[in-house]
Amino acid sequence: MVDIIFLGLAIFAIGGGFGMILFSQPMHSAISLIVTLISLGGIFALLSAPFLFMVQIILYAGAIITLLLFIIMFLNIRDDELPDEPNKNITIIIGAILLIPFNILILKAFNTFPEKSMNILGKDFGSIHSFGMELFNKWLVPFELISMLLLASLVGAVVYARKDKNRDG
């Protein structure tokens, strides 16, 4: 049963990824990416990370990609303004062939790990309570640094997006 769920989610994730790089309209690509992200959320749930499953759907699919969709609609791009990509398909095929040895190398490296059962853990592994204990005990300094990073990116976005009055001068 778990195998069937994993296989379905993996097929949806890979199909969404291929759709993302093959569609020419950015709107269709963004919707394919949402399919991929929600499938990955399901795989996080299979890996006993229920809190990350929630975060993936609420924050990734719900906030980041929605912001991206909002920007795509806001710019209102016409078909003739899209950049033409004459070498798209041939680059994808050649790149895929060149990436195969790299993938085989990584998989061989992981193949040396001893086999261990990966079934879903019960108890409170990955729940909000244990996640919060981990975050606020061992990872407090990175957590605070992230607040600084978010503040800096907020200021940076405002500086980028304001109208430049002194451009002509």
Added chain:
Amino acid sequence: MADLLLSYIALAMILFSIGFLGIISRKNIFIVYMSIELMLNAVNLIFVALGRYNESMEPQVMAMIIIAIAAAEAAVFLSLIVVLYRNKKSLNSDIFNVLKQKDTANG
């Protein structure tokens, strides 16, 4: 199949490769951004799979931090795209060449 670490790693590697192919093959700046997001997600999947393998919570916290950094990246990148489109009326990533040095005959 869902019991093996290797199947999760294989899925993550496939997604990472798709993201890399998107970056090298597309000119549309939105698709490049989405490919970067896909690569970040593939790395997250490897983190969480190895965390489940070792029964440790720390990789999940790291994955959460990566998601927060991706949110910060999204704000800056998307405002950059808006400014770019407003000034140059184009989504082609090849126009990011204002810092490229010109080849002159006598240096």
